[in-house]
Amino acid sequence: MLSKKKRRNQGNQVRAAPEKVSFLCSPDAYETLCCTGYTKLSQNPEIMAAVNKIAALISGMTLHLMSNTDNGDVRIKNELSKKLDITPNRFMTRKTFTAVLVRSLLLEGDGNAVVLPVYKNGMLEDLQPIPPEHCTFVPDGYGYHVLVNGVRFEPSEILHYVLNPEPYYPWKGSGYKTTLREVAHNLKQAAETKKGFMESKWKPSMIVKVDALTDEFASKEGRKKLLNEYIESTDAGEPWMIPAEQFEVQEVRPLSLNDIAIESSVRLDKRTVAAILDVPPFVVGEGSFDADEWNNFISTRIRDICNAIEQENTKKLLISPDWFFRFNIRSLFAYDIEKLSRVGDDNYTRGIMTGNEVRDWLGLSPKDGLDELIILENYIPQGMIGDQNKLKGGDG
Secondary structure, eight states, rough: OOHHHHHHHHHHHHHHHGGOOOOOGGGHHHHHOOOOOOOGGGGHHHEEEHHHHHHHHHHOEEEOOOOOOOOEEEHHHHHHHHHTTOOOOOOOHHHHHHHHHHHHHHHSSSSSEEEEEEEEEEEEEEEEEEEEEGEEEEEEETTTEEEEEEEEEEESEEEEEESSSSSSSSTTTTSSHHHHHHHHHHHHHOOOOHHHHHHHHHSSSEEEETTSSSSSGGGGGHHHHHIIIIOOSSSSOOOOOOOOEEEEEEOOOOOOOTTTHHHHHHHHHHHHHHHHHHHGGGGGGOOOOOOHHHHHHIIIIIHHHHHHHHHHHHHHOOOOEEEEEEGGGGGGGGOHHHHEEEEHHHHHHTSSHHHHHHHTTHHHTTTTTOOSSOOOOOOOOGGGGGHHHHTTTOOO
């Protein structure tokens, strides 16, 4: 009888063993920390921060209609320039319209954005952006055609903006979904892990060892009674009075986020997102602002997307071979007011810029009498140095 009872107790101990399994190996840990399912790029904060920054910068620039002349490029202001720069769509402003194009190029359109021009009496009346899911690009020999809600359009009938062309179909963009998908999943997993650690109840700051032979230890109510009698106190700082034979208190340090190197992993993933989308790391929350890095970002990434929009508009919307569209990209560079003033003053005194052009640089309204080029007396051609009156002894 004693041996059977002993074996029965040992069997109970074996069945009770899973209760002592650590949290990271328990089913609760899987439900708390594991991230399953498809992660949309638009649901990732770092990716959206980069995309929104690019869209905000490009949509905030003025789109100029320019003309090639013998003396350089000259800006044209007419109804066409007003249409493209102010009211490209009757339901949207230029900023909203351009932001839709940029977001489609970088995210949902996977490197493609389609706009349908609407004409009335031979005049451009509206530009309608088409949602990416409504467009299908169908190869047609070397070229292609586009199906918009089942209606066929030739490439010359639509505006098709392309970013990151495919090697096999160079007329089609490929975007960044494939390269960003894994990084987006890693960042979401890091967020789920952090949330799980913050919300998890399996993080005790101390462990109290209790003699298992104590009757109260056998039930949940008994263990709570022991805590109330010996451990809990009503006053802060009040010492505990516990039986030395039954209790032993030990402090433990639970596993933290630093122990699993989640911070360094997140930083690496953020820099990977910045590298793929070609934005400065501080845009996605990694590092601090750097003016030189920002100006390089404007000169490369922003200019590249602007060129795709400028050239498609010029190719499809303009008839004159001397006209073209150009974004005012210089307005995005990191200039301080002191540097702008100094450059403007130097160009003004050398007869390179008029006074009103300098005022326009500084964001000031023009004034009468500042539309002529002036030059200081010293700034004259080398061959005319001897013709100055002050060297001949004349008046003035």
